[in-house]
Amino acid sequence: MLTATSLKKIIQNRVVLDTLSLTIERGKITSVVGPSGSGKTTLLRALALVDPADQGTIAIDNDTFTFPRLPTDTRSPYPRLTVVFQQLFIWPHLTIRDNLILPLNGVIDSEHFRHLTELFQMTPFLDRYPNEVSIGQRQRAALVRALLLHPTYLLLDEVTSALDIEQSQLILSHLREIADTGVGVLWVSHAIHLAAAISDHILFMDQGKIIESGTPNMLKTPRSQRLKDFMAADIFR
Amino acid sequence: MISTILRILIDYRVGLWAGLLTTGKLCLIIWTTGLMIGTLLGILAHQRPASIGIGLKTASFFLASIPTIILLFWAHYPLQELLGIVVDPIVTAATLLSLVNIVTIAQMVRTAMDDFPAQYRIAGTVCGMSSRAILRRIELPILARHLIPQFLTQQVNMLQMTLFASLISVEEIFRVAQHVNSIMYKPVEIYTTLALFFIVICLPLNVLAYGLKTKFTRNLSEK
Numbered sequence: 001m002l003t004a005t006s007l008k009k010i011i012q013n014r015v016v017l018d019t020l021s022l023t024i025e026r027g028k029i030t031s032v033v034g035p036s037g038s039g040k041t042t043l044l045r046a047l048a049l050v051d052p053a054d055q056g057t058i059a060i061d062n063d064t065f066t067f068p069r070l071p072t073d074t075r076s077p078y079p080r081l082t083v084v085f086q087q088l089f090i091w092p093h094l095t096i097r098d099n100l101i102l103p104l105n106g107v108i109d110s111e112h113f114r115h116l117t118e119l120f121q122m123t124p125f126l127d128r129y130p131n132e133v134s135i136g137q138r139q140r141a142a143l144v145r146a147l148l149l150h151p152t153y154l155l156l157d158e159v160t161s162a163l164d165i166e167q168s169q170l171i172l173s174h175l176r177e178i179a180d181t182g183v184g185v186l187w188v189s190h191a192i193h194l195a196a197a198i199s200d201h202i203l204f205m206d207q208g209k210i211i212e213s214g215t216p217n218m219l220k221t222p223r224s225q226r227l228k229d230f231m232a233a234d235i236f237r
Numbered sequence: 238m239i240s241t242i243l244r245i246l247i248d249y250r251v252g253l254w255a256g257l258l259t260t261g262k263l264c265l266i267i268w269t270t271g272l273m274i275g276t277l278l279g280i281l282a283h284q285r286p287a288s289i290g291i292g293l294k295t296a297s298f299f300l301a302s303i304p305t306i307i308l309l310f311w312a313h314y315p316l317q318e319l320l321g322i323v324v325d326p327i328v329t330a331a332t333l334l335s336l337v338n339i340v341t342i343a344q345m346v347r348t349a350m351d352d353f354p355a356q357y358r359i360a361g362t363v364c365g366m367s368s369r370a371i372l373r374r375i376e377l378p379i380l381a382r383h384l385i386p387q388f389l390t391q392q393v394n395m396l397q398m399t400l401f402a403s404l405i406s407v408e409e410i411f412r413v414a415q416h417v418n419s420i421m422y423k424p425v426e427i428y429t430t431l432a433l434f435f436i437v438i439c440l441p442l443n444v445l446a447y448g449l450k451t452k453f454t455r456n457l458s459e460k
Binding site for chain 2: 048050076078079081082083085087089090091092093102103105145146149
């Protein structure tokens with residue numbers, strides 16, 4: 001279980017994470033939804049220890065990281081915890097295949113590689129460079145690169161934001177299969193309708209706080225006015 | 238004309254060869270110091286922007302504002318007069334042109350490192366790669382692809398700048414060509430020979446730089 005407790009982060013005198021706590025369970029999909037600027041991506045980056053919180057703790061199974069971290073604390077949560085960012089970050093000098101293989105450090109499980117690349121329909125473009133494939137194909141490459149590392153917790157930041165409905169469907173349909181293998185998935189999105197469809201647990205965030213949380217059913221009877229307003233503005237509902 | 242060129246090459250082969258060796262020697266010094274010290278200085282300027290970085294930027298503005306030929310004259314006459322020393326012109330030319338090359342290369346390296354997209358490093362980190370592996374497999378290859386074409390073009394420029402050394406009496410290829418012209422007065426043939434020499438050296442380097450730039454730029458830009 002990944003448990004974040006009382007995470008607080010201040011950027012330029014603005015509280016962007018306000019003593020926020022959450023849990024990501026293995027085998028479950030947890031979605032963080034909310035409007036732009038609500039702190040979703042900041043939360044994901046804090047959970048990923050890329051931009052650590054100013055205060056609070058993150059316990060990844062039996063490993064607890066307390067913030068601010070001591071300079072002597074060089075423990076790394078990667079790759080058992082890994083991230084797929086919205087901007088993808090595919091290395092441009094390598095083919096898609098090499099992008100997938102490089103982090104494996106020479107230890108390649110061929111069967112796992114073949115399974116994932118076929119599952120995400122990547123075989124036709126494995127030997128192309130990132131500039132020669134579409135954004136949807138790069139998106140899948142970033143996801144498969146993370147999955148090949150056998151993560152225990154996978155954090156996804158708006159991974160379907162630039163995709164059409166078919167490509168989003170392809171990725172989301174496999175998220176459940178990934179979770180079912182015991183991976184704890186945190187999916188950050190502004191698309192509340194998609195979150196409701198695939199998640200076990202939903203957190204609604206605004207202004208650096210979790211306003212409401214629960215199963216997707218909570219969206220049928222939202223308690224807070226902010227969530228009601230947000231859902232009313234969702235043109236895809 | 239071709240027969241005259243061939244005659245020049247045969248009759249003045251000793252002088253031309255000596256000039257060529259001097260130009261080669263100058264280039265070797267300028268290129269080696271520029272690439273080695275310049276790269277090192279660029280890395281240091283990136284790591285210490287408040288001290289070495291500012292110093293490098295100041296030197297770069299200074300050198301970019303004054304034509305190299307003026308600097309060369311200044312280093313050859315007034316500076317030596319001020320210091321009360323006499324330095325061999327080839328040493329003056331090699332030192333000054335090396336300095337220009339060092340600062341230019343350092344600025345290229347520093348800019349490339351400053352502008353290196355942090356996300357590529359972060360992607361490596363969250364994939365569990367070590368800092369060393371990220372440097373070796375991600376940062377250096379991307380930086381090299383970006384910098385090598387620029388380095389090649391800069392070294393061609395420096396080769397062409399060695400011609401200025403003739404103005405402070407360095408017996409390099411251009412000065413030898415001027416001597417030959419003063420003896421036989423065949424400017425078209427003599428300077429055509431010189432142009433051919435530069436084409437033979439510079440054209441492949443320029444083509445290589447262009448080819449690398451086209452190839453690597455293509456790979457770095459996403460749709």
